[in-house]
Amino acid sequence: MKKILIATAVAALTVTAALAAGKHAGGHGEEGMAIGQPAGEAKPKRTINVVMKDKSDGGMVFEPSTIAVRQGETIRLKFVNSGEQDHEFVMDTHEAVMEHKEVMAKFPEMEHDDPNAIRLKAGERGEILWTFANAGEFSFACLIPGHYESGMKGALKVSGK
Numbered sequence: 001m002k003k004i005l006i007a008t009a010v011a012a013l014t015v016t017a018a019l020a021a022g023k024h025a026g027g028h029g030e031e032g033m034a035i036g037q038p039a040g041e042a043k044p045k046r047t048i049n050v051v052m053k054d055k056s057d058g059g060m061v062f063e064p065s066t067i068a069v070r071q072g073e074t075i076r077l078k079f080v081n082s083g084e085q086d087h088e089f090v091m092d093t094h095e096a097v098m099e100h101k102e103v104m105a106k107f108p109e110m111e112h113d114d115p116n117a118i119r120l121k122a123g124e125r126g127e128i129l130w131t132f133a134n135a136g137e138f139s140f141a142c143l144i145p146g147h148y149e150s151g152m153k154g155a156l157k158v159s160g161k
Helices: 002-021 094-106
Strands: 046-054 060-063 066-070 074-081 087-092 117-120 125-131 136-141 153-159
Touching (some): 046 066, 074 087, 117 125
Parallel strands (some): 046 074
Antiparallel strands (some): 087 136
């Protein structure tokens, strides 16, 4: 009986820790991310269209696969999922994207509520308004299990002012 109670407590703590992180990779707030923050009321300088696609060979891609912006720039990222299944777009440091990928592998049905991410069903459209605070090399990816490995990843380059 004692072993069952211990196992139940460990399971509860594991689920609680995962839900507490809820916003993956340590729980992103709306401020303080290396990649920047939601634009809020700031007007975007330009729009970048991103297509989420399934390829006929079974691969999956983002078009474009590289996004270049300037430090301090506010961008409207407009998405369309032209694929036949759900896809998501998550942008962050490469390390944080990989941590998020591990969490998604363990909890594939976890819902996102992160300002730096969007999940779309087939045919849906959406957008993220974002101000890129820091120069550097960042990543974006679809972290639905198997999608990253099928090619749904890209580079986000933020050049200095």
